[in-house]
Amino acid sequence: MDNLLHDLYRNFIEGNRYNYILSGLGVTLKVTVFALLIGVIMGFLIAVVRSTFELNGQLKLLSLICKIYVTIIRGTPVVVQLLIIYFCVFAAVDISKTLVAIIAFGCNSAAYVSEIFRSGILSIDKGQFEAGRSLGFSYRQTMFTIIMPQAIKNVIPTLGNEFISLLKETSVAGYIALQDLTKAGDIIRSRTFDAFIPLFTVAAIYLIMVLILTKMVAVLERRLRVSERR
Amino acid sequence: MSEDNIKLNKDKEVILKVKDLVKIYGENTVLDGISEEIYRGEVLVIIGPSGSGKSTFLRSLNLLETPTSGHIYFEGTDLTDKNTDLDLLRQKMGMVFQHFNLFPHMTILKNLTVAPMKLQNKSQKEAEAEAMKLLKRVGLSDRANDYPSQLSGGQKQRIAIVRSLAMGPDVMLFDEPTSALDPEMVGEVLEIMKELAKEGMTMVVVTHEMGFAREVANRVMFINEGKIGEQNTPEEFFEHPQNPRLKDFLSKVL
Numbered sequence: 453m454d455n456l457l458h459d460l461y462r463n464f465i466e467g468n469r470y471n472y473i474l475s476g477l478g479v480t481l482k483v484t485v486f487a488l489l490i491g492v493i494m495g496f497l498i499a500v501v502r503s504t505f506e507l508n509g510q511l512k513l514l515s516l517i518c519k520i521y522v523t524i525i526r527g528t529p530v531v532v533q534l535l536i537i538y539f540c541v542f543a544a545v546d547i548s549k550t551l552v553a554i555i556a557f558g559c560n561s562a563a564y565v566s567e568i569f570r571s572g573i574l575s576i577d578k579g580q581f582e583a584g585r586s587l588g589f590s591y592r593q594t595m596f597t598i599i600m601p602q603a604i605k606n607v608i609p610t611l612g613n614e615f616i617s618l619l620k621e622t623s624v625a626g627y628i629a630l631q632d633l634t635k636a637g638d639i640i641r642s643r644t645f646d647a648f649i650p651l652f653t654v655a656a657i658y659l660i661m662v663l664i665l666t667k668m669v670a671v672l673e674r675r676l677r678v679s680e681r682r
Numbered sequence: 683m684s685e686d687n688i689k690l691n692k693d694k695e696v697i698l699k700v701k702d703l704v705k706i707y708g709e710n711t712v713l714d715g716i717s718e719e720i721y722r723g724e725v726l727v728i729i730g731p732s733g734s735g736k737s738t739f740l741r742s743l744n745l746l747e748t749p750t751s752g753h754i755y756f757e758g759t760d761l762t763d764k765n766t767d768l769d770l771l772r773q774k775m776g777m778v779f780q781h782f783n784l785f786p787h788m789t790i791l792k793n794l795t796v797a798p799m800k801l802q803n804k805s806q807k808e809a810e811a812e813a814m815k816l817l818k819r820v821g822l823s824d825r826a827n828d829y830p831s832q833l834s835g836g837q838k839q840r841i842a843i844v845r846s847l848a849m850g851p852d853v854m855l856f857d858e859p860t861s862a863l864d865p866e867m868v869g870e871v872l873e874i875m876k877e878l879a880k881e882g883m884t885m886v887v888v889t890h891e892m893g894f895a896r897e898v899a900n901r902v903m904f905i906n907e908g909k910i911g912e913q914n915t916p917e918e919f920f921e922h923p924q925n926p927r928l929k930d931f932l933s934k935v936l
Binding site: 577579580582583585586587588589590593597598601602605 | 744746769770772773775776777779781783784785786787796797800801842845846849
């Protein structure tokens, strides 16, 4: 018992090492939240472009570009993308590592989110489009008034899972020496030569965040379902 | 256009005119050059074997199906012209589908008001007052705040009909409106359609309900293999069919 207390003291209190964990957690949250924002907005736009082409035949070129983008992003590891954006794209620019990570994870997430939205849109019965168009709604009005609200409701659980994997995926940000939560644990390990306590602490913090996110998604899902009492 | 049609409708105003309508899916010619006129106030019932092109013909009238070639004129405007504001004209053409296609994420009231509010700039109050009147007419005013999933098939179809009526259409297109219904619910939907016909609504109805055709139609049309096989008044059509394919078809369904 004394040993454990001593180890905890050495890993977190001595030299105020808990600050690594706190600031690392802050960085991880910041990167996740803003990457999520980019991912959802970009992913939504990509999905609209691609499904417009698939349903309507319009936006052919734009849709092709989006398809290539999604193929490349999904076909390469996120760590490689992160390194390319840091060392190649922004090589000559003085830019914060946090911002680089946000852009890299945001662009990565957009590809996956776009596929989620796209499958949501395409899963809506064709009759819904026809009913909208026959009433006189334009393609765009039909999309935003009738299709999207149903599609978004259907993809909330899948989208929630994507958010959760994004949170965990940001743990590779250490590759560009960004001091996120994972890196914080690793820094403490290298100072105290104790791997067990810092790494398990980091793992526990991730787990707690994931559990909170899971709960939030479930609540949101239930609330959205209220409008369709079956 | 056939001589029969001219005889039946000689003094009426043309509301829909179809000219050389062709629809080809891949190798399959679904509509093989149909020309026809539909008149204001008439009830035209279209029958035919499945795969004959009758639904495609109906769905071409408001361009839900894009014709491969040919023209559709609605109240004098060519719908197939690229410069035509199709969305604006579709507001005047109601359509009722086999599978209702109510919007599941909206209440019944919202289903009826969403299009008038967004497309005709009606205030919520005005749209809702009109919607309630329509709901009362089909005996469903107590369901205004329910969702479509809480309704029976027959109720859904009655709502779908008044959803179209809320836009104040000049013509109503019915695509097998009772085919997806349980038998005991067919009557309530046909009843509403009969009332509409009595009020003088122009209606084009694709259906298998021969009783409805006999009783309500001004004109019955038989479509077979992408062409109009025969058309006539219901009496002549059912009592003295000429086309051998029609005779064969009637002997199977009557």
